[in-house]
Amino acid sequence: MSEFGKLTKGVFPSILKETHANHITQPFWDAAKQERLICAKCANCGTFRMPPSAFCFECQHRDIEWVELPGTGAIFSYTVVRHPLHPDLAEACPYVSGTVELDGTQGAGARMLVNIIDCDPDTVRIGDRVEVVWEHVNDEMTTPRFRPISA
Ligand SMILES: [Zn+2]
Numbered sequence: 001m002s003e004f005g006k007l008t009k010g011v012f013p014s015i016l017k018e019t020h021a022n023h024i025t026q027p028f029w030d031a032a033k034q035e036r037l038i039c040a041k042c043a044n045c046g047t048f049r050m051p052p053s054a055f056c057f058e059c060q061h062r063d064i065e066w067v068e069l070p071g072t073g074a075i076f077s078y079t080v081v082r083h084p085l086h087p088d089l090a091e092a093c094p095y096v097s098g099t100v101e102l103d104g105t106q107g108a109g110a111r112m113l114v115n116i117i118d119c120d121p122d123t124v125r126i127g128d129r130v131e132v133v134w135e136h137v138n139d140e141m142t143t144p145r146f147r148p149i150s151a
Pocket of ligand 1: 042043044045046047056057058059060061
């Protein structure tokens with residue numbers, strides 16, 4: 001077995017076992033444990049800030065309000081990783097790492113870099129519709145991945 005545990009082709013393993021959250025990011029992880037996808041939004045100008053940031057990149061205000069999203073979106077960009085970053089990750093390759101534009105947001109401020117699973121790396125395309133799936137890493141940490149929405 002690899003140092004990353006049992007691997008599944010197409011699934012990049014959750015290497016981190018704790019969130020290392022701070023007061024700005026903790027609400028995201030609390031919601032994730034309940035399988036709810038929430039996004040930080042500037043309380044002043046409404047710009048979505050994902051990942052949550054201390055300051056708004058549009059207006060520099062600090063205040064955040066959290067908005068619950070439907071958990072769907074479209075692939076904005078992606079890459080197929082065919083060469084393992086570490087020899088013990090070979091079993092996971094190929095896998096798709098992509099940026100998902102989240103439904104319920106206005107775009108650039110709310111894209112997530114995620115592992116896109118349950119897809120054929122040879123046919124995945126920009127614009128494909130995807131939905132969140134949650135991986136319970138342990139009692140403290142649940143992480144999002146996305147998979148194609150089957151038609
Ligand atoms: Zn703002």
